[in-house]
Amino acid sequence: MDRRSFLKGTAAGVALASSAPAVVGSAKPRVVVIGGGAGGATAARYLAKDSKGALDVVLIEPTRTYYTCFFSNLYIGGYRDFASIGHTYGKLASDYGIAVVHDWATGIDRDKKTVALASGTQIGYDRVIVAPGIDFKYETTPGYSAEASGKMPHAWKGGSQTQLLKAQLEAMRPGGTFVMLAPPNPYRCPPGPYERVAMAAHLLSQKNPTAKIIVLDPKEKFSKQGLFQEGWTKYYGDMVEWIPASMYGAIKAINADTMTIETELDTFKADVANVIPGQRAGHIASSAGLTNASGFCPIVPASMQSQMDPNVYVLGDSTIAGDMPKSGYSANSQAKVAAMVVRAELTGSRAFPAKFSNTCWSLVATDDGVKVGAGYEATAEKIASTGGFISKNGESAELRKQTYEESIGWYNGITSDMFG
Amino acid sequence: MQGRVLTKILGCFWLVCSGLSYSGNAEQGAKVFQACQSCHAIGAGADHLVGPHLNNLFGRVAGSLDNFNYSAGLRAAGANGMSWDAEHLDAYIENPIALVRETSMRFAGLASAEDRNNLIAFLRANSVGPSDIPESLPTSIPRDPDVDPQILAITGDPEYGEYLASECMTCHQSDGADRGIPSIVGWPTKQFVIVMHAYKSTARPNPVMQMIAANLADEDIAALAAYFEKQQ
Incomplete structure (x- = not known):
């Protein structure tokens, strides 16, 4: 044809x-x-x-x-x-x-x-x-599958998975534990898991203030780490615990029926689990x-x-x-x-010559937005950074609010740019 | 020092305009004016930018300056007898389209009554007539650095500008909506070039715009300005 x-x-x-x-x-x-x-x-x-x-x-x-x-x-x-x-x-x-x-x-x-x-x-x-x-590399999350995502959502593609995770968080028992397994590099939206932790903490701090959030992270560091960790503590006290792989070892088994994530360190029992596998095209x-x-x-x-x-x-x-x-x-x-x-x-x-840029805004708490971004140029080898910026710890509330407002402007802009 | 000068000026106004109560603080209003200065100039030597200059605004008939291309809405308001006093300014700054539906001023409005009061006090302080206003006053507003006349003289390629503009449209909306991120359509080219060079030199603070401007050559900025001037 x-x-x-x-x-x-x-x-x-x-x-x-x-x-x-x-x-x-x-x-x-x-x-x-x-x-x-x-x-x-x-x-x-x-x-x-x-x-x-x-x-x-x-x-x-x-x-x-x-x-x-x-x-x-x-x-x-x-x-x-x-x-x-x-x-x-x-x-x-x-x-x-x-x-x-x-x-x-x-x-x-x-x-x-x-x-x-x-x-x-x-x-x-x-x-x-x-x-x-993206699609998922389930071999990075032993025991986890597309089927298991019905109980332990990945919520890493927009739509019903996002709704499922939110509904589970809202229905979580008082004092329950939300466990996130963060993805290994490279993955969609580098600050996304950590913004999600902040947003889950915001939701839980209102409805379920004795709840706990445990983040198991195959990485030893992550995007906007200082900003997120500052915000988690400032707004949500000790609700959030971040555990990198150097502490938990390796993931041994994920079981959606028992809602457990077994690692070399311990077996984490979750009331709500968000498992974000490694990714590929x-x-x-x-x-x-x-x-x-x-x-x-x-x-x-x-x-x-x-x-x-x-x-x-x-x-x-x-x-x-x-x-x-x-x-x-x-x-x-x-x-x-x-x-x-x-x-x-x-x-x-x-x-015309290629021009590339990127900015990622994240919300840490009400009216507290942060951002990271860079400009890029095409070299023979790769798309190379020409310089970037990141929000700073301890910025004024006014600037953080402006950053959040800016992110709303960006959302309206990019969705108009995509859908007309 | 500046505060004292302003207080003096305002004091004169209170004496002259007895019966009217202006509670705003012009010095605070100068800070509020920073939200306006992308489009409006004020003070010694102020000229029209995207919006008309705002010297001697009090008592000015709406839409009445000869050499500024006003919206039909503001010209009609002026023809119907509206002139700028505190009451009209307060309503207009709070919600421009509520007072003048067909205004082309793309400003969402200033919700805080205190900010509006202060801003109106600042506008009054600049309405005494240039000879009565010390030249130092407007310098409390940060100004964009001057741009080399040779850079300002570059003729932009609007077709190239259209391609470059696609990068802007990730955040700035083509219909001029301005929530959280200002509108950039319909700007005079000179003002556009000055503002972009202010980001490039980091005189203006927003890091996203500094990053974008850093990757734009002088010709790129001229091309963008040529393109955006023609957008409505």
């Missing part, structure tokens, strides 16, 4: 046929984007917006409402309602003419340049942008041969082009992005570079 066999429907939707006779479609070059998160949705929107109809843009995303991972901890803490972190794809279809297909991409045939969907449809492409986010990236031994996708720093295939671009958490962390902001930043390069390749528009 080639791209002509793909039937494009109205702007509001798209009709796909896998067995119908080939129908002459548009002669425009087609870009298929896999994944409608911070990388994929942004790339699709910029391609469609900036090409002004010169490109066919197809966005494949299984969920109809996308719940952002970023700010999901604020939902857990009670600062946001669930609906406020949910976004739909209606504007991308109606305002930008993107063909939004709610289906799973199950494979990429890089020789034929087609993407296979779970429904059986094949979609041809001139360029494909792969932005599937989303499955479709590895099945398409875009990953290396690390489980992530090597890219060309100046363009986000896959090192495996010049017709493929990879964005966000799935990539090996040098000094850039895996974050929604990073994925959004990378998406604009890739969209600019792909558009230049397919329509002859001007190409």
Whole structure:
């Protein structure tokens, strides 16, 4: 099948046929984007917006409402309602003419340049942008599985898992123990586990003040460590105990039925457990041969082009992005570079040097926001930091409040940038 | 010292405007004004920026300065007889669109009555007429450093600016919404360039903006300014 066999429907939707006779479609070059998160949705929107109809843009995303991972901890803490972190794809279809297909991409045939969907449809492409986010390496969490996540949520992808974890925390018995198993590097959203600890502590300190939080961490240090540890103590007293692997040894077994995490040091019995496994690129990236031994996708720093295939671009958490962390902001930043390069390749528009940046805001307590960020440049070897910043311990309450307000502005900005 | 000068000026006002009570502290108001100064200049030599200069604001008919391109809403308010006094300023600063629905002032409003009082006192202190205002007064407001005229003279490439602007739109909204993060659309190019260079030199404090500006060459900043000036 080639791209002509793909039937494009109205702007509001798209009709796909896998067995119908080939129908002459548009002669425009087609870009298929896999994944409608911070990388994929942004790339699709910029391609469609900036090409002004010169490109066919197809966005494949299984969920109809996308719940952002970023700010999901604020939902857990009670600062946001669930609906406020949910976004739909209606504007991308109606305002930008993107063909939004709610289906799973199950494979990429890089020789034929087609993407296979779970429904059986094949979609041809001139360029494909792969932005599937992360999948889990369950071998890092012995005994834990997708099935166990129904009892011990990972809550590391936005949506029902986030709701489950919050419901469990709210229903936890008085004086109960919340155990988090933090992920090993590299993983999505480096400060995320520790912001989550703060948000869980905020929730529990109001409803269940004798509760305990134990963080088992395979790492010896973590993002914004000084800021988080200062905040945990300042706001939540001795509720939070952080235990690195040098103290607990290794994880021996995780048992969702007994709600226990057995380590070389001790067996931790949890009332609520949040197990965040190690991570790798989303499955479709590895099945398409875009990953290396690390489980992530090597890219060309100046363009986000896959090192495996010049017709493929990879964005966000799935990539090996040098000094850039895996974050929604990073994925959004990378998406604009890739969209600019792909558009230049397919329509002859001007190409410009890549610019990358990232900032991660975290909430420690009410009106107490902190941030870390950096700018980046593409060198021959990698996306390299050109310098960064981090909030300081002991900043004024006024500055921390401003930082929190700024994070809300950023959330509104980036979600508009993704979804229109 | 400055406080005493201000108290003197305000004291004169109380004498002149007997019957009206102004409880604001102009010195505190100068600090509140920092939230306004991205768009409004005040004091000796002040000129229009994104918004009109605010010297001699008291008694000014709304939307009435010849060489400033006001919104239709403010011009209409002025045509209907509205002029700036404490009462109107208080309402406008509290919630601009509640008083002038079609204003293009993109400011969410100042909820604190104390801050508004202080700000209004500061605006009054700058309404005496330039000759009565000691030149030292406005220096209590931090000012952006001067930018080399050669840098200001660079003609920006708006198409390049459009690409560079995509980096800004991660946080700043294209529709000018400004909760938590200010609007950057529709700024005059000169002001845009001055502000970005103030971040680049770290004269302005926000570390996110310092980081962004650090990665922008003079031509990049000119390109961004050329692009954003045309956005509404």
